[in-house]
Amino acid sequence: MADIRNTFVGIKSPNPFWLASAPPTDKAYNVERAFKAGWGGVVWKTLGEEGPPVVNVNGPRYGAIWGADRRLLGLNNIELITDRDLYTNLTEMKQVKKNWPDRAVVASIMVPCEEAAWKAILPLVEETEVDGIELNFGCPHGMSERGMGSAVGQVPEYIEMVVRWCKQYTRMPVITKLTPNISDIRHPARAAKRGGTDAVSLINTISSIVSVDLDSFSPNPSIGGKGSHGGYCGPAVKPIALNMVAEIARDPETYGLPISGIGGVTTWRDAAEFLALGAGNVQVCTAAMTYGFKIVEEMITGLCDWMDAKGHQSLDDITGRAVQNVTDWQYLNLNYIAKAKIDQDLCIKCGRCHIACEDTSHQAITNQVNGIRHFEVMEDECVGCNLCVNVCPVENCITLDALPAGALDERTGKVVDPTYANWTQHPNNPMTRQAAE
Amino acid sequence: MDRLGNGIAAGRLTPADYETNFADLHPRLDKHEALVAADRCYFCYDAPCMTACPTAIDIPLFIRQISTGNPLGSAKTIFDQNILGGMCARVCPTETLCEQACVRNTAEDRPVEIGKLQRYATDIAMETNRQFYERAASTGKTIAVVGAGPAGLAAAHRLARHGHGVVIFDAREKSGGLNEYGIATYKAVDEFAQREVDYVTAIGGIEIRNGQALGRHFSLSDLGGQYDAIFLGMGLSGVNGLGVEGEDLQGVDDAVDFIAALRQTPDRSVLPIGRRVVVIGGGMTAIDAAIQAKLLGAEEVTICYRRGKDNMNASGYEQDLATANGVIIRHWLAPKRIIADDGHVAGIEVEYTAMRDGRLVGTGETGVIAADQVMKAIGQNFAASGLGSLQFDGGRILVDLEGRTSLEGVWAGGDCVGIGEDLTVTAVAQGRDAAESINRALMAAAQPAMAVA
Numbered sequence: 001m002a003d004i005r006n007t008f009v010g011i012k013s014p015n016p017f018w019l020a021s022a023p024p025t026d027k028a029y030n031v032e033r034a035f036k037a038g039w040g041g042v043v044w045k046t047l048g049e050e051g052p053p054v055v056n057v058n059g060p061r062y063g064a065i066w067g068a069d070r071r072l073l074g075l076n077n078i079e080l081i082t083d084r085d086l087y088t089n090l091t092e093m094k095q096v097k098k099n100w101p102d103r104a105v106v107a108s109i110m111v112p113c114e115e116a117a118w119k120a121i122l123p124l125v126e127e128t129e130v131d132g133i134e135l136n137f138g139c140p141h142g143m144s145e146r147g148m149g150s151a152v153g154q155v156p157e158y159i160e161m162v163v164r165w166c167k168q169y170t171r172m173p174v175i176t177k178l179t180p181n182i183s184d185i186r187h188p189a190r191a192a193k194r195g196g197t198d199a200v201s202l203i204n205t206i207s208s209i210v211s212v213d214l215d216s217f218s219p220n221p222s223i224g225g226k227g228s229h230g231g232y233c234g235p236a237v238k239p240i241a242l243n244m245v246a247e248i249a250r251d252p253e254t255y256g257l258p259i260s261g262i263g264g265v266t267t268w269r270d271a272a273e274f275l276a277l278g279a280g281n282v283q284v285c286t287a288a289m290t291y292g293f294k295i296v297e298e299m300i301t302g303l304c305d306w307m308d309a310k311g312h313q314s315l316d317d318i319t320g321r322a323v324q325n326v327t328d329w330q331y332l333n334l335n336y337i338a339k340a341k342i343d344q345d346l347c348i349k350c351g352r353c354h355i356a357c358e359d360t361s362h363q364a365i366t367n368q369v370n371g372i373r374h375f376e377v378m379e380d381e382c383v384g385c386n387l388c389v390n391v392c393p394v395e396n397c398i399t400l401d402a403l404p405a406g407a408l409d410e411r412t413g414k415v416v417d418p419t420y421a422n423w424t425q426h427p428n429n430p431m432t433r434q435a436a437e
Numbered sequence: 438m439d440r441l442g443n444g445i446a447a448g449r450l451t452p453a454d455y456e457t458n459f460a461d462l463h464p465r466l467d468k469h470e471a472l473v474a475a476d477r478c479y480f481c482y483d484a485p486c487m488t489a490c491p492t493a494i495d496i497p498l499f500i501r502q503i504s505t506g507n508p509l510g511s512a513k514t515i516f517d518q519n520i521l522g523g524m525c526a527r528v529c530p531t532e533t534l535c536e537q538a539c540v541r542n543t544a545e546d547r548p549v550e551i552g553k554l555q556r557y558a559t560d561i562a563m564e565t566n567r568q569f570y571e572r573a574a575s576t577g578k579t580i581a582v583v584g585a586g587p588a589g590l591a592a593a594h595r596l597a598r599h600g601h602g603v604v605i606f607d608a609r610e611k612s613g614g615l616n617e618y619g620i621a622t623y624k625a626v627d628e629f630a631q632r633e634v635d636y637v638t639a640i641g642g643i644e645i646r647n648g649q650a651l652g653r654h655f656s657l658s659d660l661g662g663q664y665d666a667i668f669l670g671m672g673l674s675g676v677n678g679l680g681v682e683g684e685d686l687q688g689v690d691d692a693v694d695f696i697a698a699l700r701q702t703p704d705r706s707v708l709p710i711g712r713r714v715v716v717i718g719g720g721m722t723a724i725d726a727a728i729q730a731k732l733l734g735a736e737e738v739t740i741c742y743r744r745g746k747d748n749m750n751a752s753g754y755e756q757d758l759a760t761a762n763g764v765i766i767r768h769w770l771a772p773k774r775i776i777a778d779d780g781h782v783a784g785i786e787v788e789y790t791a792m793r794d795g796r797l798v799g800t801g802e803t804g805v806i807a808a809d810q811v812m813k814a815i816g817q818n819f820a821a822s823g824l825g826s827l828q829f830d831g832g833r834i835l836v837d838l839e840g841r842t843s844l845e846g847v848w849a850g851g852d853c854v855g856i857g858e859d860l861t862v863t864a865v866a867q868g869r870d871a872a873e874s875i876n877r878a879l880m881a882a883a884q885p886a887m888a889v890a
Contacts, residue, residue, distance in 0.1 A: 068476040070469075348543035351482030367483065393479050394544060 002307035003314045004300065006040060008280045009173040009198040009258050011131040013040035013104040016315060017271065017299050020262055020283035021046050021108035021134060021177075024293075026082055028092035032099070037293035038300060041104025043175075043201075043283060046081035046136045047089055049111040049121060054080045054143075060221035063210035063230065074236035075286045076210035078221065078228055080142045081110050086124070094128040106175065110136040110148050113158055115165050122170040132173035135162060135197075137188070138204020140181050140231050150204065153179035156191030163195025175260060178202040178244075180237075185244040186251045193254050200248060201260035201283065203241045205231025234286035238264030242277055249278025249323045266295075268302025275315060276322035330423040337409050337416050338384040338400045340364070340377045346397035349373055353388035353398060361387050380410040441736060444781070445688055445810050447709040449734025455705045458732035462623040463527075463553060471557040474550045475504035481540055486551060489538035491857070491866040492519035496535060500554055512562030513569045515555055519869075520594045521587055523563055523633050524616050525862045526556035527624050530721075532754040534862070563636050572642050573600035578879050581606065581664040583651050586614020587861045588670030588851025590637050591868030592875075596668075597642040599876045604664070605643065608650035614672055615852075616861065618697040621725040623732075625700075652823030661846065666875045669834060669842070669849035670868055673859075675820030679717060679813055683775025688782030692716060692726035692814035699729055711810025713737040715785050717772050718814030720750035726812050727764045738764045739806060743771040743790050744797060773803060775811055784808050819853055830855040840871030848875055 006016040018041035019025050019034055026045040034042060048054060056079055063076040082089055097105045107125045111117040125133060137153030144151040152158045159176065166174045176192040178185065180203035189200050207229050211220045219227025241263025248254050261279030265271050266287040274282050287295050312318055342353065342365075354375050357365040364381035365388060368374060377388075384400055392398045403409060405418035423429050440449045450458070466474060478500040486496045495514050502511035515522035529535075531552040539548035562569075578601045582589045585607035593603040611617050613630040620630070638645065649655065651671060660667050676691045678684060688711065702708055710733040716723050719742035731738045740759065742749060745768050749756060760766060769790045776784040784807045788799040819833050828835045828843035833855035840848040850867030857863040 069473050348540040349481075349485065350479045350540045351484075352479060355482035373483075373485070 002304045002312060004303055004307070006281050006315055008104070008260065009132060009175065011041070011104045011106070011173060012102070013281070014102060015040035015296075015300055015303075016275070016281035017296050018042060018104060018106075018260070018281060018283045019288060020285040021106075021136065022285040022289070023079060024285060024288050027084065027089075028096050031092075031096050031105075034288075034293050034296075035096075035100045035103050038296045039103070039293065040281075041106065041131075043106040043108050043134050044089065044093055044130070046108040046110045046139070047086055047121070047125070048081050049117055050086050050124075053083045053085055056080055056083050057223050059223040063220040064234075065210060065236065072286075072290050073234060074208075074210065074232055075234040075289065076208050076221075076230040076232050077205070078141050078230040081108075081136070081139070086121075090124055090128050093130055097128065097130050104132075105130040106132045106134050108134045108136050108177070110139070110143060113147060113152055113162060118162060118165045119169050122166065122172075126170055126172055130172075132175060132198075133166065133170065134175040134177050134201060135166060136177050136204075137162075138177045138179040138202075140179060140205060140207040141229060150179035150181050150207075153177075153188055153204070154182055156187045159188050160191040160195035163192050163197045167196040173198040175199045175201050177204055177262075179204045180240060180244055180263075181207050185247050186254065189248045189251070189254045189257065193257050197257075199258035199260060199280070200254075201262055202248070203237065203244055203263045205233045206237055206240065208232035233264065234290075235264045235266050235270075238266075238270060242273060245274060245279055246277040246323065246326045249320060250326050268299045268306065271299055272303060272306060272318065273322075275318045276320070277326070278320045278323045280315075280319060332422060333420045334423065334426060335417045335419060335421050337403045339379050339382045339403060340384065340386070340388050340398055341401050342375055342377055342388075342398050343396070344376075346394050347375060348394055348397075349375065350393060351375060352391045352393065356387050356391045361385055382411060440734060441712060443712050443809060445709045445711045448706045449710065450706070452706065454734075459622045459626070459699075459705060459729075461626045462621075463556075465560050466550075466553050466557045471503055471508075471554060474554055475500045477541060478504070478549045479540060485538035485540060486535040486549075489534050490518075491534070491860065491863045492522075492525070492869070493866075494518045494522065494535075494555075496551055499558060500549065500551070503554055503558055508558045508561040509567055511558035512567070515559055516562070516569055519862065519865050520591055520637055521616075521633060521861065521865045522555055523559040523636070524587070524620075524625065524630065525865065526552050526559055527629070528616075528620055529860070529862050530752045530755070533752050563632065566636065566639065568636075568639055570594075570598050570640055572597055572640060575602070575642075576600040576879070576883070578602065578665040578883075579604060579663075580666045580668060580875060581660040582668045582670060583607075583660075584614060584669070584671035584851065584853075585609075585612035585634070585645055585647075586670060586672050586851060586864065587616060588672075588853075588864035588868035588871075589614070589668065590634065591865040592668045592670060592848075592850065592872040593643045593868075594637050594640060595869050595872035596875060597640045599872070601642070601665075601876070601879070603643045605645045606649040606651065606655065607645060607647050608653070608671070608674075610647055612645050612647060614670075618700060619693060619722075620700070621696065621729055622699050623729075651821055656823035657825050657827065657844075657847070665846075665879055667847045668840075668868070668871055668875065669824075669847065669853060670851040670864070671821055672852045672864075673817035673819050675818040676813065677816045677818055679772050679775075679815065681772050681774055683777055683782070684813075686775055686777050686782050687780060688809060689775060689811045689813065692718065692722050692812040693817065695726050695812055696722065696729065699733070705733065708733060710735050711782075711808065713806075713808045714739070714810045714812065715806055715808040716740045716812045716814055717785075718742065718816070719744065719748065720814065720816065721755060722817075723812075723814035724751045724755045724759050724764075726814055728759050728762045730810075730812070731762050731764055735810075739808075740764060740766045741770040741772065741785070741787055741806070742766065742768050744792075745769060770804075771799060772811075773799075776805065782808055782811055785811055817852075821853070838870075839874035840867055841874060 021043040025042045061079045065074040139149030143149035176197040261274030262283040354365045354367045499511040499514040536548040582605040616630040714730040714735045716727040770787040773788045774786040789802040834849045848871040851864035
């Protein structure tokens with residue numbers, strides 16, 4: 001039986017599934033329910049500085065996009081940090097941690113970008129005996145207008161400065177939560193590392209307008225006819241998050257820095273993919289907000305069953321396994337040649353592969369053979385782009401099969417070369433030509 | 438009258454039973470159901486469903502329009518090809534047409550619910566009387582259409598769109614043809630056929646003269662002198678006989694009359710029905726009559742068909758619907774004699790049949806099924822008169838693929854012609870296409886001769 005106990009920056013939890021700092025972790029009631037359901041840890045909803053709490057809008061806070069059968073694919077929110085009194089939160093955090101010593105409880109914090117503010121709140125949090133802190137440099141809406149959240153996360157120098165203060169004023173592990181609303185995620189990650197952070201967590205939500213009401217012409221969610229950009233999350237953002245996690249995992253400057261993976265984790269598979277790309281654990285929010293806390297049961301059993309099936313004994317066997325396979329385009333093997341193949345027994349003859357290829361790609365799939373509706377790849381035209389595989393509604397009906405070394409590529413008339421050769425070595429590359437001259 | 442009284446009697450059920458039994462078979466999908474159903478469409482290239490539709494409705498497009506919240510646009514896509522798309526959504530044997538061709542059958546044995554989606558869109562448009570077409574400028578031409586059924590209405594609408602005037606002659610009191618008189622009640626509730634006639638004729642330029650029967654009130658040659666073209670779409674008015682002893686007994690009825698009476702009566706409790714009913718035939722009419730006999734309170738309803746299950750013209754879905762309603766379907770039985778008791782039907786003697794050397798033969802073995810009522814549903818025939826020298830083929834009007842008959846200026850379509858299946862949707866396609874052919878012919882004749890340099 002696979003062991004999925006997790007240790008992240010010294011914080012132990014029975015599994016790698018934490019709830020991210022968000023509405024599901026705003027108060028003891030929810031967190032207690034989450035722990036009863038089996039969640040390994042929580043990052044408590046972000047605390048602000050002492051004094052009157054923030055106020056939220058009293059209209060809709062969420063918007064969404066849906067897929068088939070109204071399956072929620074992307075969620076957008078304009079909620080702020082906790083709107084409850086700081087001491088109420090601290091008292092509850094202390095009690096919950098006492099009740100659940102084996103679970104991880106991490107405090108998310110967002111206070112103004114001033115040393116005094118951080119210096120003031122850290123001892124209060126430390127007194128609760130929670131396991132660590134997460135610096136919220138991610139929220140793209142509302143708080144960013146006040147110089148906090150992603151307004152800090154978008155300036156690497158500020159990140160480094162605040163992390164440094166935190167490391168100076170607390171013994172607790174520091175996790176720096178990054179915003180994806182930047183051009184290159186490596187810069188804020190490097191800054192956090194320079195400041196001495198114990199880990200980074202990412203991604204926070206992506207700035208977004210989720211939809212427009214075409215009757216009122218108001219963005220959604222609409223607050224009396226007006227809308228403001230919100231933070232986008234859920235399954236739709238997972239590919240963006242995976243890439244950012246991988247970029248940090250493989251960056252020589254941040255290599256080895258623990259990463260808590262966040263962004264659209266909905267199933268055990270999503271979690272395993274984040275782990276493979278270098279995350280030490282994952283944080284979940286939208287999936288819980290869509291289906292309730294029970295989904296963690298699927299995540300735990302799914303991960304364990306997969307690990308058992310594959311012979312992985314602990315999370316260390318998985319974490320980072322895919323990182324070495326993430327590379328730059330210029331290093332991809334140009335001698336790797338694949339062709340699409342349609343399994344005629346599985347084909348339902350919808351013709352989507354044909355029309356996608358015919359209208360938008362390489363005219364490499366028939367629609368008729370001898371006057372009969374028939375979809376078949378013309379190898380002499382197929383560049384192996386994979387579009388047909390992606391648009392086919394039947395899983396495994398179209399596959400992309402690599403040509404073995406020595407086989408003839410009917411498109412180019414050349415034989416497949418078994419040697420690895422990339423763009424940096426290609427004669428068409430002007431840089432290569434320069435080097436040769 | 439009590440429920441189990443012998444003989445043929447009315448009022449076997451409670452008022453609530455009549456209400457329930459003859460309610461809409463498939464209530465319209467609500468918006469959510471429609472979106473879920475529409476999401477299953479793959480938007481196939483050169484979609485097989487579209488090819489399978491006799492009217493070639495762009496099915497992937499109309500379903501996509503539903504899924505994007507544009508049911509009116511969807512309805513227009515349907516009406517562009519089939520102005521009777523509302524009725525076709527209700528009565529088409531989709532399980533042998535578009536839904537049979539759906540690639541989802543290969544994927545998971547469950548097609549996209551094309552018929553129900555078509556009804557969803559067309560209902561929304563028709564309920565708000567949203568008209569999508571305007572008449573072109575008047576051409577000054579007038580076309581006579583014989584028959585206000587699916588073929589005639591489709592022809593008339595298309596001709597009106599082109600700016601021609603149309604006069605429809607129909608033998609019956611109400612327009613709609615089989616849509617009004619020949620469709621099972623639960624498939625077209627709430628006066629749908631009449632509402633559809635109103636919707637189609639709302640384009641203007643179409644005059645309907647009811648109670649005008651070809652051969653009785655006028656002949657084809659009468660029309661020839663008065664109109665620029667003629668379209669014949671009068672359907673089939675004759676009913677095939679069994680040709681067995683006892684056929685004239687009281688209690689032997691035509692299924693088509695029974696179906697029509699059910700549609701026309703304001704009160705089903707006054708319609709008599711046998712306690713035990715035998716329906717002879719294997720097509721849609723047999724099924725519709727048998728199910729409705731059951732719904733009207735018959736205790737025992739048996740369909741006798743002289744061939745096997747696979748030979749039945751009624752689709753598998755329709756057969757299942759009948760058996761689910763308690764109808765017994767018996768195959769390989771041919772009627773031999775209707776047995777009388779005191780001048781009334783008492784039963785039917787049947788002979789077992791079999792295929793021998795590719796021919797259907799009686800085996801000589803016989804049996805008797807007790808019955809108070811026998812309904813004939815073994816097909817209809819063309820029984821019109823007043824058609825002069827018009828040529829026929831296999832008992833129906835001879836036409837080419839454009840609907841042109843052997844007489845110049847005369848077109849025909851629907852069940853009265855010798856090509857295509859006897860379906861509402863086929864009649865619509867033939868009426869529409871004949872109208873286009875008529876328009877081409879009239880417009881070509883109206884063109885001034887081209888000057889040759």
